[in-house]
Amino acid sequence: MSDSGSGWYDETLHKDVAQRLRMGRVLHRDRTGLQDLVIFENPVLGRVMALDGVVQTTEGDEFVYHEMLTHVPILAHGRVRRVLIVGGGDGGMLRRCLEHKAVERVTMVEIDRSVVDLSIAHLPSISAGAFDDPRTDLVIADGCAFVKETTERFDVVIVDSTDPHGPGAVLFTEDFYAGCKARLTPGGVLVTQNGVPFLQPGELKDSHRRLGRLFGDAGFFVAPVPSYYGGFMAFGWATDDAALRRQTAEAIRPRFEAAGLTTRYYTPDIHVASFALPAFMLDALK
Ligand code: SAM
Secondary structure, rough: EEOOOOEOOOOOOOOOOOOEEEEEEEEEEEEOOEEEEEEEEEEEEEEEEOOOOOOEOOOOOOHHHHHHHHHHHHHHHHHEEEEEEEEOOOEEEEEEEOOOOOOOOEEEOOOOHHHHHHHHOHHHHHHHHHHHHOOOOEEEEOOHHHHHHHHOOOOEEEEEHHHOHHHHHHOOOOHHHHHHHHHHHEEEEEEEOOOOOOOOOOHHHHHHHHHHHOEEEEEEEEEOOOOOOOEEEEEEEEOOOOOOHOOOHHHHOOOOOOOOOOOOOHHHHHHHHOOOHHHHHHHHHO
């Protein structure tokens, strides 16, 4: 456990750089069947959940990550009815998908039931009742096995996974991406949590290569998530409809307004700007 009893939580994701968060009240700390899970209070970020030494979500900045990984693919596509979330145990992604009234069903496949139960108990503001929505279909299973076994099809697949270690490793494989592609409706979109490119360039390159072999259009969009140390977070983007990520803010804005969303990070201009990648990322993808 990276809580050395010093009252600080030391994240252990990167070898040579690290962040530490002051630990106030610890609401839960134990091993689930699969992962070390701790939920504690921090004066700046509010309640924080970490798995296996890595910050997963915080009340303070979850809006950036969850708004971008839902509103960008759903508003770019424009006619989303069915969504698949792989991972996402805290329920923040589920909540944002359900804010789209035209979405008829969201299937969420999470491998660790305890993450869901403890998030509902100690981080209720993040899921905000989304698990009780009649459009929610919660499945406790491995996401890679699920996409291979199910016959359902989805307009958008969102991979809100842990990093490529432990149970999350399989969610960065070409085998899993191929399974996701087979579950998409024509013109459907796959988006993924793809790490912090400044500190995890290998993850970016691997996913780009693997997604590029499977889809007509594969790339990334970015957003800064303060509690994901190291600068921009990269989100994988893959679809066979190459026009979807080249839309203007003028094209997106009417959909955003019609959806009646209240956001703290996402705007149609941010949507379009998020696909403009810095030179170091473009170089890494050459
Ligand atoms: N936003 C976080 C991040 O970027 O690191 C991820 C948050 S979410 C809590 C990650 C979830 O993925 C966890 O609840 C974990 O249990 C789940 N997960 C890991 N491997 C999985 C798998 N193979 N299938 C389904 N869910 C998985």
